[in-house]
Amino acid sequence: MGKYILKRVVQFIPVFLGVTIILFALQNIVPGDPVLLITGGKAVSEETDTAIRAAQGLIETDEDGNAIYDENGDTIPTPVWKQYFNYLNGLLHGDLGTSYSRGLDVTDILLEKYPYTVRLAALAICIEAVVGIGAGIVSAVKRYSFWDVLVTLVTSVLVAMPAFWLGMLLQLFFGVFLKNVTGGAFYLPISGAGGAHAEFQGWVYYILPAITLASVSTAYTARIMRSQLLEVMNQDYIVTAKAKGLSRGGIILHHALKNALIPVITYIGIDFGAMLSGAILTETVFNWPGVGMEIYRAITQRDWPIVLGGVTVIVVVVMIINLLVDVSYAFLDPRIRYGSPKKEG
Amino acid sequence: MSDTMNTTVQPEESAPSSSRTLWGDAWARLRKNKLAMIGAAWIIFVILVAVTADLWAPQLLGSPTAIDTATAASNARLAPSLEHPFGTDASGRDVLVRVIYGARVSLTVGVVATLISTAIGLVMGAIAAYYGGIWDTIIMRLADMFLAFPYTLFVIALIAVIGRSLQNVFIAIGILGWPSIARVFRSAILSIKENDYVDAARAMGASDLRIVARHIFPNSVASIVVYATMNIGGAILTESALSYLGMGVTPPTPSWGTMIQDGQTFLQTEPWLMILPGLAILTTVLAFSLLGDGLRDALDVKMKDA
Numbered sequence: 310m311g312k313y314i315l316k317r318v319v320q321f322i323p324v325f326l327g328v329t330i331i332l333f334a335l336q337n338i339v340p341g342d343p344v345l346l347i348t349g350g351k352a353v354s355e356e357t358d359t360a361i362r363a364a365q366g367l368i369e370t371d372e373d374g375n376a377i378y379d380e381n382g383d384t385i386p387t388p389v390w391k392q393y394f395n396y397l398n399g400l401l402h403g404d405l406g407t408s409y410s411r412g413l414d415v416t417d418i419l420l421e422k423y424p425y426t427v428r429l430a431a432l433a434i435c436i437e438a439v440v441g442i443g444a445g446i447v448s449a450v451k452r453y454s455f456w457d458v459l460v461t462l463v464t465s466v467l468v469a470m471p472a473f474w475l476g477m478l479l480q481l482f483f484g485v486f487l488k489n490v491t492g493g494a495f496y497l498p499i500s501g502a503g504g505a506h507a508e509f510q511g512w513v514y515y516i517l518p519a520i521t522l523a524s525v526s527t528a529y530t531a532r533i534m535r536s537q538l539l540e541v542m543n544q545d546y547i548v549t550a551k552a553k554g555l556s557r558g559g560i561i562l563h564h565a566l567k568n569a570l571i572p573v574i575t576y577i578g579i580d581f582g583a584m585l586s587g588a589i590l591t592e593t594v595f596n597w598p599g600v601g602m603e604i605y606r607a608i609t610q611r612d613w614p615i616v617l618g619g620v621t622v623i624v625v626v627v628m629i630i631n632l633l634v635d636v637s638y639a640f641l642d643p644r645i646r647y648g649s650p651k652k653e654g
Numbered sequence: 655m656s657d658t659m660n661t662t663v664q665p666e667e668s669a670p671s672s673s674r675t676l677w678g679d680a681w682a683r684l685r686k687n688k689l690a691m692i693g694a695a696w697i698i699f700v701i702l703v704a705v706t707a708d709l710w711a712p713q714l715l716g717s718p719t720a721i722d723t724a725t726a727a728s729n730a731r732l733a734p735s736l737e738h739p740f741g742t743d744a745s746g747r748d749v750l751v752r753v754i755y756g757a758r759v760s761l762t763v764g765v766v767a768t769l770i771s772t773a774i775g776l777v778m779g780a781i782a783a784y785y786g787g788i789w790d791t792i793i794m795r796l797a798d799m800f801l802a803f804p805y806t807l808f809v810i811a812l813i814a815v816i817g818r819s820l821q822n823v824f825i826a827i828g829i830l831g832w833p834s835i836a837r838v839f840r841s842a843i844l845s846i847k848e849n850d851y852v853d854a855a856r857a858m859g860a861s862d863l864r865i866v867a868r869h870i871f872p873n874s875v876a877s878i879v880v881y882a883t884m885n886i887g888g889a890i891l892t893e894s895a896l897s898y899l900g901m902g903v904t905p906p907t908p909s910w911g912t913m914i915q916d917g918q919t920f921l922q923t924e925p926w927l928m929i930l931p932g933l934a935i936l937t938t939v940l941a942f943s944l945l946g947d948g949l950r951d952a953l954d955v956k957m958k959d960a
Contacts, residue, residue, distance in 0.1 A: 320795075320798075323795055324795060324798050324799050324802055327795070327796070327799040328799050328802055328803065331799065331803075335811060335812075335815055338815060465940060465943065465944075466936065466940065468943065469887065469891075469936055469939035469940035469943055470932075470935075470936050470939075471891055471894050471895060471898070471911070471914070471932065471935050471936075473895065473898050473914070474914055474928070474932035474935065474936075477914070477917075477918060477921060477928055477932075478932075480921060481921060481925050485921065485922050485925070583804065586804035586807065589804075589806050589807060589810070589899070590806065590895055590898070590899070593898075593899060594918075601807075604807060605807075605810065605899065608807075608810055608811055608814045609814070609900075609901075611814070616811065620803070620804070620807060620811070623804055623807070624802050624803060624804070627802060627804070628802055631802075
């Protein structure tokens with residue numbers, strides 16, 4: 310087991326380096342001079358220009374952060390490989406640089422936004438797990454029944470639907486239609502995460518975005534649950550359990566479900582990683598103050614330190630969660646542990 | 655079925671025998687699959703509407719792009735009526751005609767992006783599987799890197815770098831889509847490679863390229879077709895998301911995602927603005943996935959993911 314974990318961690322390193330190199334390269338080939346992006350396109354004096362470049366690590370500086378000049382009195386641009394090294398070094402020390410447009414530390418900005426994204430993702434995962442697994446079990450147990458057809462139909466539609474459009478339909482029904490029908494007595498908030506509207510408790514704001522974020526994944530969870538359970542039900546040990554005279558409910562609960570759930574839990578785990586990467590579309594529809602929207606705003610404004618820092622954090626979080634999922638998978642299913650000797654049965 | 659010993663092939667016999675080929679069999683099975691046929695019919699309908707739109711749509715419903723400044727204000731955001739079955743947008747343009755022209759963007763992006771991903775994925779998958787060893791490791795780690803990125807963010811960042819245009823949308827979606835198809839093709843090749851006829855071809859002195867082109871490609875073409883069909887729907891969804899975020903085709907070219915974004919502003923007062931474009935995306939993506947499912951069953955392709 311230890312060997313397997315070590316192997317996975319070693320595989321993680323080149324992927325991580327590759328990802329940071331791709332991101333860093335993207336930042337360096339994008340159009341736009343950082344100084345102009347920071348000053349908002351205004352021309353600045355040469356001293357200010359030099360000071361900005363020195364602060365952003367674009368030119369060589371001495372220990373006090375002052376620019377070093379060559380014999381012609383010009384500043385010396387920092388080589389790209391050295392900029393990458395500095396970025397990586399900062400990353401390992403939790404320093405992600407300073408935002409161009411806001412002048413704040415990227416780390417602080419992300420720390421402010423992350424709680425919203427994490428809470429939304431956690432709620433969405435709960436919906437996904439409960440509804441997805443539940444629907445999948447019903448669908449498999451009552452195969453070809455009305456409920457099975459319904460689950461198949463709904464999951465097909467959810468997978469083909471743009472999630473942001475579903476979010477807007479939910480806004481339309483729960484925020485606009487219900488408000489009109491009940492004369493304003495009952496409706497759900499459709500924008501933001503609270504604060505501005507005193508009439509709602511904070512958690513109410515999470516309902517519609519969480520459903521939107523969970524929609525596609527819930528459909529996939531239900532599909533995987535159904536196909537896994539149907540597959541497990543055909544295994545020899547289930548046939549044996551039936552022959553022993555166990556009840557159908559008992560077989561499903563005590564024998565089939567345990568094994569059928571492994572791939573489902575793996576999927577949900579990986580999906581949690583994906584949701585933590587900031588649901589950019591859901592967050593945009595609901596004007597949600599999370600990481601996804603922050604990074605999207607940064608991309609459109611070419612605020613590259615936030616993009617680079619944010620995406621790096623996301624990728625690392627996603628990769629760590631995938632690693633944990635893989636390890637737990639190997640723990641749950643001994644056949645995955647490549648290094649360990651094969652067991653019988 | 656290729657009976658090469660039989661030198662006297664009669665033309666009458668070739669017609670019925672064609673139904674016993676892989677594709678003939680598959681077609682027979684596909685025809686019985688009602689959902690897949692509905693999907694195929696819808697796709698053909700959307701293609702026909704998009705291709706012939708110039709001949710009839712503007713005459714009936716007005717221009718999809720031009721804004722008539724004289725009447726724009728009085729015609730803006732009209733409720734659905736006989737003249738405008740799905741109302742008009744904020745600039746007084748008919749919603750239906752814009753959805754019809756939006757099909758062009760969606761279908762083009764879906765098909766071209768899939769062609770790009772498939773081409774890159776096939777080459778990468780073939781190299782990885784056929785040569786194995788260090789090539790396999792490099793390509794598969796590269797695929798891991800691409801897949802480690804949050805997909806939507808990656809596409810948006812790429813568009814931000816290369817600029818916003820129809821061409822760049824399908825380039826970005828196409829380039830970022832290769833890792834999954836490379837994986838599918840790689841595992842297909844790995845299983846085909848084990849067959850005796852590949853060893854036989856090699857023993858007869860066939861070159862690598864010939865083995866891939868004559869033996870491996872034809873035997874994996876079924877899984878490629880199925881995968882590509884399903885991929886088109888995904889690419890259409892990604893395009894709509896990009897357009898919704900304002901990173902897709904530039905206005906005034908109508909795109910379903912852009913129309914939904916425009917409609918969001920008037921969600922509380924004129925909700926029909928976002929209904930029709932959303933339905934267009936939903937039905938088209940659903941049609942491709944139904945057809946893909948049907949092809950998968952008809953061609954008996956085993957896919958790992960549901």
